[in-house]
């Protein structure tokens with residue numbers, strides 16, 4: 001087949017292919033100028049890549065959280081919603097790019113680490129195991145060598161998996177035990193060395209909120225909502241974080257993003273009882289008219305532009 005005919009067929013195919021319906025809700029975490037450790041910072045996008053993302057997203061219809069319900073009811077043309085989880089200070093870089101492009105976005109903050117410049121527990125465990133000053137650690141009755149990078153990655157992978165399936169009480173006592181095996185102040189030292197893991201301060205969150213960013217909750221301490229998590233912990237994470245966001249911002253906290261995307265059969269009812277209007281998982285599909293507003297799916301945006309374009313089409 002001649003090249004021109006091949007091209008014509010591809011072009012026609014692209015034009016004729018019906019646009020898939022639904023709202024693409026993108027779940028970002030952070031934007032950094034450079035990566036010091038790609039494993040530690042795997043969820044972050046590089047600033048030049050993110051600028052290209054925003055360029056592409058600017059050509060789509062973007063929806064703010066407030067327009068979400070209408071969009072899902074009507075939703076014939078694919079549209080996009082932009083969200084950021086956790087509340088890293090590096091989100092200010094993203095804010096600049098998004099504001100210049102006038103794109104609406106939502107930010108889900110974990111309320112505890114925002115006080116006195118703390119760390120998310122998921123960041124702390126990564127920093128300690130990948131970069132902390134210890135040759136070996138003990139946890140869950142097992143010993144893990146940290147002599148080589150390979151061993152550190154193995155220990156991190158294994159302990160992270162165990163901690164993510166544990167309840168909050170076990171999680172925090174294992175973390176306290178781990179912390180004790182490193183020199184004191186190691187978390188603070190590593191936070192200085194890897195500034196991309198720092199969290200926003202409330203004053204900065206207030207400024208984002210005043211600039212029109214929808215600020216929702218991502219829990220008090222980033223405890224996961226799997227079935228092994230006691231209901232009392234899940235409730236505290238939902239209701240205390242909501243109250244804290246509202247107290248700090250003087251605005252209703254309408255949205256919740258499940259940490260790690262985990263939820264359980266009671267989650268829908270729990271977020272509703274806690275007073276949230278919308279809640280987001282990480283079920284990887286577009287949202288549509290059949291989606292439950294309190295279990296909305298979200299997509300993980302890949303670094304590459306062709307990858308993102310595929311996700312949007």
Ligand SMILES: [Zn+2]
Nearest residue numbers: 085086259260
């Ligand atoms: Zn998170």
